[in-house]
Amino acid sequence: QFKTLCTTQSLPYTQDFTSWEPNCWDITSAGGNLIWDHNTAGHAQARFWSFSSGTATMASPPITISQKAQVKFKWAHLYSATYPDDQMIVRSQVVGSATWDTLVNFVGPTFTNANSNNTTPPSSLADFTQELFSLDSATYVGNDAVFEFIAVTDFGPNLYVDDFMVEAVPNCIAPSNLMASGITSSSAILT
Numbered sequence: 001q002f003k004t005l006c007t008t009q010s011l012p013y014t015q016d017f018t019s020w021e022p023n024c025w026d027i028t029s030a031g032g033n034l035i036w037d038h039n040t041a042g043h044a045q046a047r048f049w050s051f052s053s054g055t056a057t058m059a060s061p062p063i064t065i066s067q068k069a070q071v072k073f074k075w076a077h078l079y080s081a082t083y084p085d086d087q088m089i090v091r092s093q094v095v096g097s098a099t100w101d102t103l104v105n106f107v108g109p110t111f112t113n114a115n116s117n118n119t120t121p122p123s124s125l126a127d128f129t130q131e132l133f134s135l136d137s138a139t140y141v142g143n144d145a146v147f148e149f150i151a152v153t154d155f156g157p158n159l160y161v162d163d164f165m166v167e168a169v170p171n172c173i174a175p176s177n178l179m180a181s182g183i184t185s186s187s188a189i190l191t
Contacts, residue, residue, distance in 0.1 A: 021038075034151065074130050085152075
């Protein structure tokens with residue numbers, strides 16, 4: 001058997017993981033039996049609960065970054081003090097480069113969100129955590145890039161990923177690092 005290479009995708013690129021395997025994604029097992037598979041609710045799923053060790057990688061097709069771009073996705077996972085070393089690494093790479101950029105590396109007590117369970121995803125995507133990362137324009141604009149989700153199990157609760165998107169940075173970007181100080185009963189300083 002053989003298959004032809006997938007064509008490079010353009011912006012905006014979206015993958016909602018409704019059907020499985022997602023078109024042109026590479027789903028591999030890099031250690032043990034852990035693999036990314038499909039949850040019937042329509043999410044990509046790493047079955048940590050089933051395996052005491054192992055690593056699974058899920059990689060996007062090449063995506064042409066033709067302008068300033070950002071990456072968005074949603075995830076759900078329940079932290080367990082009994083199995084504290086579950087991990088998710090999301091990284092990106094310019095095709096042909098040996099260098100990977102880590103967008104996020106979740107492990108430990110912060111690798112959790114509301115309404116997560118051991119073996120089932122939250123009932124609503126509103127209960128998933130949304131991540132948003134801007135790509136370095138000097139590195140990525142004018143190049144093709146791939147994105148990897150790496151799941152490392154410590155036998156803890158399952159991990160779910162959904163609504164992956166690479167899109168142009170909007171003209172008016174979302175605020176970040178919001179802070180409030182000098183709070184009184186009638187005023188506050190917002191930065």
